[in-house]
Amino acid sequence: MGFRNIIGRRLGLGLVRRRKPFSTATCDGDGNGNAKSINLYSAINQALHIALETDNRAFVFGEDVSFGGVFRCTTGLADRFGKARVFNTPLCEQGIVGFGIGLAAMGNRAIAEIQFADYIYPAFDQIVNEAAKFRYRSGNQFNCGGLTIRAPYGAVGHGGHYHSQSPEAFFCHVPGIKVVIPRSPRQAKGLLLSCIRDPNPVVFFEPKWLYRLAVEEVPEHDYMLPLSEAEVIRQGSDITLVGWGAQLSVMEQACNEAEKDGISCELIDLKTLLPWDKETVEASVRKTGRVLISHEAPVTGGFGAEISASIVERCFLRLEAPVARVCGLDTPFPLVFEPFYMPTKNKILDAIKATVNY
Amino acid sequence: MALSHLAASASRSSSLLKPLSSALSLRRSISGDNSPLTVETSVPFTSHQCEAPSRSVETNPKELLTFFRDMALMRRMEIAADSLYKAKLIRGFCHLYDGQEAVAVGMEAAITKKDCIITAYRDHCTFVSRGGTLLEVFAELMGRQAGCSKGKGGSMHFYKKDSNFYGGHGIVGAQVPLGCGLAFAQKYSKDETVTFALYGDGAANQGQLFEALNISALWDLPAILVCENNHYGMGTAEWRAAKSPAYYKRGDYVPGLKVDGMDALAVKQACKFAKEHALKNGPIILEMDTYRYHGHSMSDPGSSYRTRDEISGVRQERDPIERIRKLILSHDLATEKELKDVEKEVRKEVDDAIAQAKSFGADRKEVRATLP
Numbered sequence: 001m002g003f004r005n006i007i008g009r010r011l012g013l014g015l016v017r018r019r020k021p022f023s024t025a026t027c028d029g030d031g032n033g034n035a036k037s038i039n040l041y042s043a044i045n046q047a048l049h050i051a052l053e054t055d056n057r058a059f060v061f062g063e064d065v066s067f068g069g070v071f072r073c074t075t076g077l078a079d080r081f082g083k084a085r086v087f088n089t090p091l092c093e094q095g096i097v098g099f100g101i102g103l104a105a106m107g108n109r110a111i112a113e114i115q116f117a118d119y120i121y122p123a124f125d126q127i128v129n130e131a132a133k134f135r136y137r138s139g140n141q142f143n144c145g146g147l148t149i150r151a152p153y154g155a156v157g158h159g160g161h162y163h164s165q166s167p168e169a170f171f172c173h174v175p176g177i178k179v180v181i182p183r184s185p186r187q188a189k190g191l192l193l194s195c196i197r198d199p200n201p202v203v204f205f206e207p208k209w210l211y212r213l214a215v216e217e218v219p220e221h222d223y224m225l226p227l228s229e230a231e232v233i234r235q236g237s238d239i240t241l242v243g244w245g246a247q248l249s250v251m252e253q254a255c256n257e258a259e260k261d262g263i264s265c266e267l268i269d270l271k272t273l274l275p276w277d278k279e280t281v282e283a284s285v286r287k288t289g290r291v292l293i294s295h296e297a298p299v300t301g302g303f304g305a306e307i308s309a310s311i312v313e314r315c316f317l318r319l320e321a322p323v324a325r326v327c328g329l330d331t332p333f334p335l336v337f338e339p340f341y342m343p344t345k346n347k348i349l350d351a352i353k354a355t356v357n358y
Numbered sequence: 359m360a361l362s363h364l365a366a367s368a369s370r371s372s373s374l375l376k377p378l379s380s381a382l383s384l385r386r387s388i389s390g391d392n393s394p395l396t397v398e399t400s401v402p403f404t405s406h407q408c409e410a411p412s413r414s415v416e417t418n419p420k421e422l423l424t425f426f427r428d429m430a431l432m433r434r435m436e437i438a439a440d441s442l443y444k445a446k447l448i449r450g451f452c453h454l455y456d457g458q459e460a461v462a463v464g465m466e467a468a469i470t471k472k473d474c475i476i477t478a479y480r481d482h483c484t485f486v487s488r489g490g491t492l493l494e495v496f497a498e499l500m501g502r503q504a505g506c507s508k509g510k511g512g513s514m515h516f517y518k519k520d521s522n523f524y525g526g527h528g529i530v531g532a533q534v535p536l537g538c539g540l541a542f543a544q545k546y547s548k549d550e551t552v553t554f555a556l557y558g559d560g561a562a563n564q565g566q567l568f569e570a571l572n573i574s575a576l577w578d579l580p581a582i583l584v585c586e587n588n589h590y591g592m593g594t595a596e597w598r599a600a601k602s603p604a605y606y607k608r609g610d611y612v613p614g615l616k617v618d619g620m621d622a623l624a625v626k627q628a629c630k631f632a633k634e635h636a637l638k639n640g641p642i643i644l645e646m647d648t649y650r651y652h653g654h655s656m657s658d659p660g661s662s663y664r665t666r667d668e669i670s671g672v673r674q675e676r677d678p679i680e681r682i683r684k685l686i687l688s689h690d691l692a693t694e695k696e697l698k699d700v701e702k703e704v705r706k707e708v709d710d711a712i713a714q715a716k717s718f719g720a721d722r723k724e725v726r727a728t729l730p
Contacts, residue, residue: 092564
C-alpha cells in the first residue's frame, strides 16, 4: 500500500503529509456501520487487530504484549497473527524503540509498546535522534515512517511517580515525529489507525485512566480519523478551553458548572499535539477572546506554554484576558498528594471565572 | 561452649543437618552466644573468572538466631503489608519480598553500615536490614508522615541515609549506574567501603547495566552488582527474556559468583568474599538464586506464569527461614517452642507497629476532605 501521496507536500517540520486523510473505509467513524459499546482498551485492541489484518507487514511488540499486555490492549493478537508478528521483548526500552526504527526502515509497520510512558526515557535518544531525523538526514533515502510507539500515560489515582506521568511536552519539542492523544474509545481507534498508517514516526499516548472507565459506541469496521485536526467538542462564546486526553472530561465538568453561572464555554480537543491545529484554536479564540489550557503535566514547560505563546502571537489584540493554564504542579508526580497535584474541576472553574471576569 | 568442637567435626560431612551429640544438655539462652560454629552452604558456589570461596561458613548461635528472628520479622511484615493493601490502607504499588529474605539478612551480616546498598522497588526488607523500623515501613506504605520518606515515596522509595541505604527505585535498572557512582565516591574517599547495587533478572537486560559494568571495571570501582534472580521479570520467565540467564557470567570480563540466595549463610559468605574482592580488584557480580512467593506486585496473583506446585515446591524445599530453623534445631541452639515464641513476638511487633503507624498523619479521607 502506498501511503505517500504523489502530490503530498513536505511540511517545515520534516514531516510528510497527504493532502487528504487516507481511509480504507467508506465512513470516518461517525455514522454508518455497526457500532458496539466498548471501552478504551478494547477500541485500541480493535485498531491493532485491523492494522495487522490489513497489512501483513505490521508487527506489534513490547514487554508482555503476547498474553494481551498489562492493560489488555494486545489481547488476541498473538493467537491470531502468530508469534512472528506479535512478540514480547526483554525489558529494554531503548532496545525496543531502536529495534522498531530498524524494522520500520525496512518498510514495515512497527507498532512498539512502551509499557508505561514513565519508562519511555531510555528510548528518548532513539526517538529524538534516530526516529525523528532519519528521513531528513538521509535526504529521504530512508525513513521510519512505519513506526508507531504506543504508551499508556497519565494519572490513574494511585500511580505515584512512575505510573502517572504525562511526558507529551518532551516529544512535542521534536520536529520529525508526531504526537497524538485520544480522548475516548471511538477517537482512539480511528486515531491509532491513522497513526499507524501515517508515513511519519508517531508517539501515541493512551490515557490509562480511561482504559476501562471510558465506554463509547465504536464502529466495528476499519476507519480513520484525521491527524492534526482539532475538534470543537462543545460550542461556546465566552471562553475557549483547550485540552487533550483524559483531562477533557474534567474540563467538560468545569464547563457544565460554569454554564450554571451563565458562562458559555467552548471546548476543543487538540487530538494531535504535534503538529497541532493552530487554525481551529485561533478561530475559536477570535470568537471568544479568552483561552484556558489544561493538562496534567506540570505547568512549567508543559505543552500549554506552546499553545499560549502561539495564541498570543496570533491573537494578541483579540485577547480580553491573559491566557490561563490550569495544570499539574511543578513537582514529581506525588503518590499520597495526587489530589492536590491534579488540575481539578474546581481549579479549572476558578480559572474560567477569573479569566471571564478579568 | 563445648558445642564448637563438635561443630568442627560435623562440618566435615556435607550435611548440615547432622545433629550434635545429644549428651550435651547445656542450655543456652535464646539469644545465643558468639561461640563459633561452622556450617556448610547448601551447594558449592559457582564462579566465573575467579576462584569461588569455600562453602564452609563461619557463624555462631547468636548470628543464626538473629537470622531467624530478622527473617521471621520480614516475613511477617510482608504478609501484613499484603493484608493492608487488600484493605486499601496501602495504595499504589506494593512489591513484596517474602521468600527472598535471606539475601537481605545474609548481605547485612557480611558488611557494615558504612557500606552502601542500593536496590530497586522490592525494598521493604532491605530497608529493615539496614536498620529501618517497622513503624517507618508501615507509615511509609500508608503514606503517613512518620514514614522513612515522610510518606512521599511509598512502597518503592524507602531510604535510610544514616545507614547508607540509597533506596528504593521505581525505574528498572536505573539504580545500577547510580550504585557505581556511589562506589566511585567511596574509592575516592579511600574509606575501605563498598557498594552493593541490587537489581533483578528483568533489569539484567537493561543497557545501562552494561555501561555501569564497563565503567566500574575500567576504573576499578568497589562496586558489587547483585542480581537477585527470582527467575521472573514480572510475568516473564528468565529464559524468555535473556539469551543467557547465567547472570553471574554476564559481566564477561567482570568476575561473578552464583549463590544460593535462599541460604543466608551462603549469601553472607559470598558478600564477604565480594567485599574483599571489590576493595582489591574492582567490580564483581553476585547472582543470588532466589524466589519470591508473591507475584510481581499486589496486582499480580503470581500464578498465571508459574504453577502453584512450583511455588509450594520452593516453599517446602528451599524456604530460607525453614533452613535456619532446621539448622538451629539440629544444632540444639533453641527448642521448637522457643522459635515459635520468637515468631509470636515478631507478629506482635508487626501488629503494634501497624497500629502505631495508623495513628500518624492524614489518611486519604482526610486529605480528600481538604481538597481545593
